[in-house]
Amino acid sequence: MLVVETIGKIRRAYFVQGKSIKAIVRELRVSRRTVRRVIRSEETEFSYERSSQPQPKIGPWRDQLDALLAANAARASRERLTMIRIFEELRGLGYEGSYDAVRRYAAAWKRRESEATAAAYVPLSFAPGEAYQFDWSHEVVVIDGVTTTVKVAHVRLCHSRMMLVRAYPRETQEMVFDAHDRAFAFFGGACTRGIYDNMRTAVDAVFTGKKRTYNRRFLQMCSHYLVDPVACTPASGWEKGQVENQVGTVRQRFFAPRVKVKSYDELNAWLEDRCVAWAKAHRHPETPERTIWEMFEEEQPSLVPYRGSFDGFHAVPAAVSKTCLVRFDSNKYSVMASAVGRPVEIRAYAERIEVRQDGPVVGEHRRAFGRGKTVYDPWHYVPVLARKPGALRNGAPFKDWELPAPLERVRRKLKSVPDGDRQMVEILSAALADGLSAVEAACTEALADGVHSSDVILNILARRREPAPPATIATPEALRLVHEPVADCARYDTPRRAAR
Template identity: 75%
Template structure:
């Protein structure tokens, strides 16, 4: 085959240097036929393609190989065999050719059937308030000096392209609920449809086509916000391409270089400000004369109005230990002493833990995300102190317990007496009946009187609880005056002179 350099030399020698064909053939060691072909065609490159490709080995096995390829192409993606496996099966039938021949034949077979297509997609268009897309991503940040991987919840309105991002320490269901609640609160409304991948916190079972069995609590959330959930086809991220694109943009523009914050609250406040600034600074991809924020302001009028916040918690049952502790997510939380011995329901929110028993709340704490941490509420253990007052001094729940100012002064004064712990327990127990503000006021009154005894404080509380009837003086009718006396200073002067 002629190379481009040889063709260029022939053309230069003939057309520019006016050399005869015989001399060109002698200098370049090519035939007259080749030189005449280059001169007459005026081409600078030649391609040779075989009109007919003989298949000496594959030919007798074409039908069997076509059947294997057709059957393999109809199987699900996870069950399809590789070409090596198909080649081995063909060898078992008696084929003696090479694997390369099978590979080339399979490539042409797919081209003829049109199964090897370019990655082409149909552009989508969404009306205002029609749909939003939701997804998660993992980002690396530095929180309070430690490098952690946060889970970023992404939501994007399909019409206006308005983004919303919030970081969480977990990717659990209660975080999904909180992300939706905060996103809809920011958008001031929801959309008619929500497009998701098949995340386990939303989808329990995948059926043929678009049929899904959704999680019961997830359906409750969608019903509350009047949203119709739509799940994508597995391994088809292009069906929610907008939020997939947002993940890359947010990672490049927001999380690079690595962010440094003290807490999740600071990080999320910064992310919200960045989303607003990004929307105000960038043009809408389809409406070039308007920004994303301007289109979003118009879309807000078409969103589904909110009907309050969804009570988004994840509930699990748990047992209460004899130390009044409940274990959840590798951490322990205290409950009221009267809950010991019976199961409770732990309602986990994104930022707090609520523990219920028989419909009532027996414990509520700020959620911990570490491991083997214990969250105490000292008031849960006050009823136990009535039987074991000595635990007040060394009990783990009472370490670093900050009491109101007056009660703390009473505690310090009682610590010097022999029965100080027992007296302080009586004062603390009164809080369960009278309330903390009332007991704090009684302690302050006792200190003003110069005493700090528990009996005095309890007496003050008893008087406030039952002050008794008001003191009234009744005058009998016989002693009531009929006429008002008149003032006579002369009688007073007469008494002074006689004295």
């Protein structure tokens, strides 16, 4: 095969220097046929590609190898076999050729498949406030020393490319609601259209074309923020390509190297700061003279105004056990003792759990993640202590109970009293009626006087509940007595003697 330098020498010798073909052949030691080909073709480079690669060993095994390659491509990326493993499986079927032949055939097979499935796309353009895109990704971080896989919600404005990412322990519906509320509050508004994939927390059924049956609670959220939801065609990620590309960018720029934080709150605050810094430092892809942040500030007036937080909870019914506990998501939460024996409704938010019974709230806790955890509120069990005061010392809800300082001092002093548990229960029960601040003030006053019994503390509370004496009415000067009457008890004897 001729190199480019030799072709150049032949062309210059013939066209510039005027040499004959015979002279060029003698000087450059090439054949006459080659010189004539260069002169007549006007080409500056010649390349050779074999039209068909002979594969005497692999030819009889082509169908089996195609089946192995197709099955391997259909597997999840984490489960795919390496090429050496495929070669070993083919050897197990009886193939006696080399690994290199299998590797070359597999590369050609992959190239043919990619060419067959390659598709062209139309670039999309969005008006200010027209649409946003939503998606999830899984990232690995270290939270309080534990390596954790977090679920990251991505929200991206299609016009300005402004983004907000937020990490959660789950991809459940209440997390979707919270991610939207945080994003719309951060952006200062929502778009008229939201673009999603067919995630189960939003779509109940997928029909032909764009027709979908959306989840009722998801539609309520969209109605609250005045958003029209649109679901992508299955396996057509290009319809929300902006947020798909954002997932890779965030993974490379935000989560590498591995982030180490103390809590989800710290992680989300850090992610929000990174999103703002990223927008201020990077140019808009369609308007390079302006940053993403500048385009976002321009888009904000076109957004649908933020309408306040949506009550985004996931409700499930539950039964209350005799230990005043309800079970949710493999964990237990305490409720008021009065709720025992009747069904309740658990409302799960992204960060808290709310338990209601016929409307009123009978329990509220910060949400626990994981399995087998029990979350107590000791005040839920105080009415039970009235019947069983001895449970105050060893009851599970009261271990590590942090009371206000005056109540804790009274509790320590009452431990040495024979009926100290009963007296402490009476004081705690008073807090349910009079309020914790009033009981705390009464304990402070009693301790200042050097006493700590429940009778004294309850007496102080009773005195503070009594109405204050009426205010003294000022007597006008014209009605004031000049001579006050003299007390004379003898005048009562006069009617008594008359009666005789």
